[in-house]
Amino acid sequence: xxxxxxxxxxxxxxxxxxxxxxxxxxxxxxxxxxxxxxxxxxxxxxxxxxxxxxxxxxxxxxxxxxxxxxxxxxxxxxxxxxxxxxxxxxxxxxxxxxxxxxxxxxxxxxxxxxxxxxxxxxxxxxxxxxxxxxxxxxxxxxxxxxxxxxxxxxxxxxxxxxxxxxxxxxxxxxxxxxxxxxxxxxxxxxxxxxxxxxxxxxxxxxxxxxxxxxxxxxxxxxxxxxxxxxxxxxxxxxxxxxxxxxxxxxxxxxxxxxxxxxxxxxxxxxxxxxxxxxxxxxxxxxxxxxxxxxxxxxxxxxxxxxxxxxxxxxxxxxxxxxxxxxxxxxxxxxxxxxxxxxxxxxxxxxxxxxxxxxxxxxxxxxxxxxxxxxxxxxxxxxxxxxxxxxxxxxxxxxxxxxxxxxxxxxxxxxxxxxxxxxxxxxxxxxxxxxxxxxxxxxxxxxxxxxxxxxxxxxxxxxxxxxxxxxxxxxxxxxxxxxxxxxxxxxxxxxxxxxxxxxxxxx
Amino acid sequence: xxxxxxxxxxxxxxxxxxxxxxxxxxxxxxxxxxxxxxxxxxxxxxxxxxxxxxxxxxxxxxxxxxxxxxxxxxxxxxxxxxxxxxxxxxxxxxxxxxxxxxxxxxxxxxxxxxxxxxxxxxxxxxxxxxxxxxxxxxxxxxxxxxxxxxxxxxxxxxxxxx
Numbered sequence: 001x002x003x004x005x006x007x008x009x010x011x012x013x014x015x016x017x018x019x020x021x022x023x024x025x026x027x028x029x030x031x032x033x034x035x036x037x038x039x040x041x042x043x044x045x046x047x048x049x050x051x052x053x054x055x056x057x058x059x060x061x062x063x064x065x066x067x068x069x070x071x072x073x074x075x076x077x078x079x080x081x082x083x084x085x086x087x088x089x090x091x092x093x094x095x096x097x098x099x100x101x102x103x104x105x106x107x108x109x110x111x112x113x114x115x116x117x118x119x120x121x122x123x124x125x126x127x128x129x130x131x132x133x134x135x136x137x138x139x140x141x142x143x144x145x146x147x148x149x150x151x152x153x154x155x156x157x158x159x160x161x162x163x164x165x166x167x168x169x170x171x172x173x174x175x176x177x178x179x180x181x182x183x184x185x186x187x188x189x190x191x192x193x194x195x196x197x198x199x200x201x202x203x204x205x206x207x208x209x210x211x212x213x214x215x216x217x218x219x220x221x222x223x224x225x226x227x228x229x230x231x232x233x234x235x236x237x238x239x240x241x242x243x244x245x246x247x248x249x250x251x252x253x254x255x256x257x258x259x260x261x262x263x264x265x266x267x268x269x270x271x272x273x274x275x276x277x278x279x280x281x282x283x284x285x286x287x288x289x290x291x292x293x294x295x296x297x298x299x300x301x302x303x304x305x306x307x308x309x310x311x312x313x314x315x316x317x318x319x320x321x322x323x324x325x326x327x328x329x330x331x332x333x334x335x336x337x338x339x340x341x342x343x344x345x346x347x348x349x350x351x352x353x354x355x356x357x358x359x360x361x362x363x364x365x366x367x368x369x370x371x372x373x374x375x376x377x378x379x380x381x382x383x384x385x386x387x388x389x390x391x392x393x394x395x396x397x398x399x400x401x402x403x404x405x406x407x408x409x410x411x412x413x414x415x416x417x418x419x420x421x422x423x424x425x426x427x428x429x430x431x432x433x434x435x436x437x438x439x440x441x442x443x444x445x446x447x448x449x450x451x452x453x454x455x456x457x458x459x460x461x462x463x464x465x466x467x468x469x470x471x472x473x474x475x476x477x478x479x480x481x482x483x484x485x486x487x488x489x490x491x492x493x494x495x496x497x498x499x500x501x502x503x504x505x506x
Numbered sequence: 507x508x509x510x511x512x513x514x515x516x517x518x519x520x521x522x523x524x525x526x527x528x529x530x531x532x533x534x535x536x537x538x539x540x541x542x543x544x545x546x547x548x549x550x551x552x553x554x555x556x557x558x559x560x561x562x563x564x565x566x567x568x569x570x571x572x573x574x575x576x577x578x579x580x581x582x583x584x585x586x587x588x589x590x591x592x593x594x595x596x597x598x599x600x601x602x603x604x605x606x607x608x609x610x611x612x613x614x615x616x617x618x619x620x621x622x623x624x625x626x627x628x629x630x631x632x633x634x635x636x637x638x639x640x641x642x643x644x645x646x647x648x649x650x651x652x653x654x655x656x657x658x659x660x661x662x663x664x665x666x667x668x
Contacts, residue, residue, distance in 0.1 A: 301621055304644050305542045311646035312549065340644055 046119075046141070049126075049134035054078045054093055057134050066141055068112035084108035084116055096125050096135055106142070118146040165240075165261040168247060173198045173214050176256060185240075185263045187233030198259075203231045217246050217257040227264065239268040292350035296343045303343065307336035338464065345472030349457070352401060352479045363399055365392035365437075369426060371399075372406035379414050385422035392428050393435055395504045401480045406439075408473035409500050413441035415467055418495070433506050434486065440499040446492040454490065477502065509568045511544075513560040515551055532558035532660045535584040537569045537601055538619070539593055543642065547588060547619070550653030556660065558585075566596030570604045573611065583611040585663045586656060589636070591620040591627060599634065606635040615659045619652075 040047065046063035050056055056075050064071060067082065074082075083089035088107045095102060102123040109117050123137040159166045165182035169175050175198055178190040186193075186201060193200070199210045206229050213223055223244040230240050241262045246254045310332040318326055369389060373380065380387070387410065395402070406426070413424045425440045446454060446461070453459050455478040460471040474488075481488040481502050492498035516531070534551070538544050544562050551558065561584065563569045569589075576583055587605060591598035598618065605611045617638045618631045628639040637659065643649045 297621075301540070304621070304642060305540075307644055308546060308646050308649055309542065312546075315646060337644070 046139040048079075048137050048139070050079050050093075050137060051134055052097065052132040054080050054089070063139060066111075066117065066139070067109060073112065082109050084110055092121065092123070096123060097132065099125065109139075117141055118143045163262075165263075166258065167193075167261075168256055168258050169198050170256040171214060171218055171254065173210060182261070185232070185238070185261065186230070192233075201230045203229055203237055206230070213242075213244055214257070217244060218254060220246055220254060222246070227268075230261065238263050239265045289350055289354045292346060293354065296347040296350060300340065300343050303336055303339050307333060307340065310336065338470075342458075342470045342472065345470045345476065348404065349472060349476050349479055352404075352476060352483065359396050359398045362394040362396050363402070365395055365402060365428065368399055368402040369406050372403050372410060375403075375407055376411055376414065379411070383414055383417060383422055385414050385417075385424060387422075387424045387426065389426040390428060392426070392437075393430070395435055395506075397484060397504060401484075405437075405477050405480060405502065408477050409439040412469075412473060412500075413439060413443055413498070415469060416441075416443040416462075416498075418442060418444050418497075430506070431503075434503040435506060436501055436503050438499050438501045440497065442497045445494045445496050445498050446490060447494050448492065451490050451492065455488070509564060510572070511562040511564075513548060513562070515548070515556060515558050515560055532556065532586065532664075533582070533584040534558045534560045534586045534588065534656070534660070535569075535572075536560060536562045536588045537564075537566070537593065537598065538562065538588070538590045539564045540590070543590070543619070546649050547652070550650050551656060552653070553650045554653035554657045556653060556657050558660070564594070566593035566598060566601050568595075569593070569601045570596055573601070573604045573608050576608060576610045581610075583608065583614045585615065586660050587611075587614055587616045588619050588656065589616060591618060591622060591631070599630065602631065602634045602636060613663065615663045617656065617659060 041060050042062075043060060044062055046060065046066045048056055048059035048063050056077055056079050059071070059074055064074065067074070079093075080086060080089045085108055088105075092102060092105060092107070102121055105121045105123070107119055107121055109119055111117060118141070120140040120142045121137060122140075123135050126133045126136050159179050162179060162181045163184075165185045166177075166179045167175055167182050168177045175193045175196055178188070178193045182193070183189055199207055202210055209228060213226075216223060223242060226242045226244075228240060228242060229237050231237055241264045242259065243261075244257050244259045247256045247258055249255045310329055314326070314329045314333065318329070321329070366389070369392060373387060379385070410424055410426070414422050420442065423442045426437070427440070428435050428437045430436075450461055454461065455474045456471075457475040458471040459475070460469060462469075477500075478488050481504075485505050486503040488500070488502040490498055490500050514531075534556075536544060536547055538547070541564075548560065551560070561572075563572055575581065589598045589601055589605075593601070598620070602616060602618075605614060605616060616636045617640060618628075618636045619640050619642060620627060620631075621642045623641050631639050638655075640652065640655070643652070
């Protein structure tokens with residue numbers, strides 16, 4: 001319902017000309033007023049009048065619908081209550097009072113549900129004899145446009161600020177857009193590229209790719225993470241990863257392509273450097289293994305000569321060289337034999353290192369234990385060692401290696417015995433995804449400060465006169481276990497025996 | 507070291523009756539490049555009073571020529587070939603093949619005497635027709651025992667001939 005302005009009826013609102021234009025369809029004045037009032041009330045555009053002090057005098061249904069208020073919640077209130085930005089409405093009113101006409105003035109209005117609508121306001125003041133009667137305000141909802149502009153601007157900002165080069169081209173390969181990333185990577189400004197053919201970026205040996213890519217795009221295909229070379233403005237060749245996708249217009253027709261190019265030069269160089277370093281490491285490792293293996297073989301031959309010929313000297317000339325001569329020959333023979341033992345262990349160590357993993361079959365640990373004990377039969381009988389064991393599992397390991405483990409650990413337990421005959425217990429306990437084996441003895445034990453050192457190559461805690469040995473046994477054990485992905489350690493106290501543990505993955 | 511060395515191993519002072527085939531000295535071909543091992547083989551044979559003519563060849567290539575030449579000449583194949591695997595120029599494996607191909611050497615006994623304890627070397631040599639594979643011992647006593655072992659092989663070759 002229209003308020004009754006002091007100016008009188010609405011019928012007087014149109015000027016003479018418009019009155020003339022609409023005149024033919026109209027009946028009585030009263031009828032005209034009714035129809036106009038209905039027309040304005042039901043117009044699909046939000047309309048209102050505001051008084052000089054900002055009080056809302058009248059608003060049509062479209063405005064109520066737009067903001068969600070009932071007439072009682074809106075009409076009679078001050079328009080400033082519905083503006084989000086106080087400064088904006090102040091400015092609007094101020095301008096209207098000074099007789100300015102507002103066109104497309106943007107503002108934000110708060111709806112009843114708390115949401116905010118962006119509007120564009122056109123307004124002027126209806127005056128009578130210079131007196132401010134009310135505004136003539138038309139409010140257009142531009143929220144959707146505003147949102148799409150925001151989305152567009154955000155996307156544009158993302159494209160613009162991307163580290164990657166993002167550009168578009170048409171199906172002929174002509175560059176249509178060029179972001180800052182593209183400028184940073186390739187060195188060209190948009191002015192230097194937009195309108196030119198994309199082949200300006202391809203080094204000659206990669207020029208063939210361009211028509212291929214365009215053909216694929218025209219077929220609607222994508223090019224994903226294609227690694228290739230491109231040339232910068234100053235001629236530097238970059239390794240880039242390209243993703244090219246078709247751009248379609250509203251009808252779905254492919255009109256061009258968007259292209260995202262990432263400079264992966266550094267990554268590729270790092271990968272190459274890493275690969276080279278890795279290959280060098282593998283070569284060095286294999287050289288070292290080869291060296292250890294052949295050294296231990298090749299050293300053995302001259303050593304055998306020393307050993308056998310010093311024995312032959314002893315046999316032929318023993319007693320003729322005097323006691324000292326015999327003693328010296330004895331040193332030579334023992335030295336050669338000890339070195340032979342060292343080389344044999346070094347060979348085993350190198351052999352373990354060179355063995356390919358994985359073992360293919362499970363084997364019965366108890367069978368291997370029996371074998372190891374048979375190898376140790378001499379020293380077991382000699383020392384009266386008693387060896388007990390729990391049930392042992394089936395595990396995946398090379399037989400030769402498990403035999404080495406048992407033989408070295410039990411051999412040590414016998415060798416480093418205390419005053420009483422060795423009592424040795426072998427056990428295996430399953431813990432999560434591994435078997436924990438243990439070899440426990442009642443021997444002389446190990447000072448805990450050496451419990452890491454004993455696993456080192458040629459590391460010994462005693463002279464070979466006191467306890468014979470090469471210092472390789474535990475190093476071999478550790479190497480075997482490391483290659484299997486298990487762990488090996490010792491728990492011990494001096495004089496209280498030792499327990500060696502090793503784990504084998506299930 | 508000369509390509510070929512010849513040794514005459516005799517246990518007794520008096521000359522053996524060379525006309526009696528049963529008393530004829532054995533012939534042994536030792537193919538070995540290590541002069542010290544040649545010395546040890548001689549020691550081992552003498553230790554067991556083996557009476558033999560010992561021919562020593564120190565490289566694989568010459569050994570193959572020597573074997574091949576047996577065909578064209580009046581020469582006879584040795585009773586026993588003691589062959590090292592790791593030789594200059596041609597490996598012992600090739601020498602073994604040429605021995606096995608030679609018509610005159612079908613009956614020759616072959617013992618491999620190698621420092622290798624690799625199972626594949628042993629299997630390969632036996633497959634190619636070696637009778638025995640012996641790893642060069644580290645202890646003198648074991649090396650000297652080889653003399654007895656070779657003596658048995660020689661005796662076996664004569665028994666077969668007779």
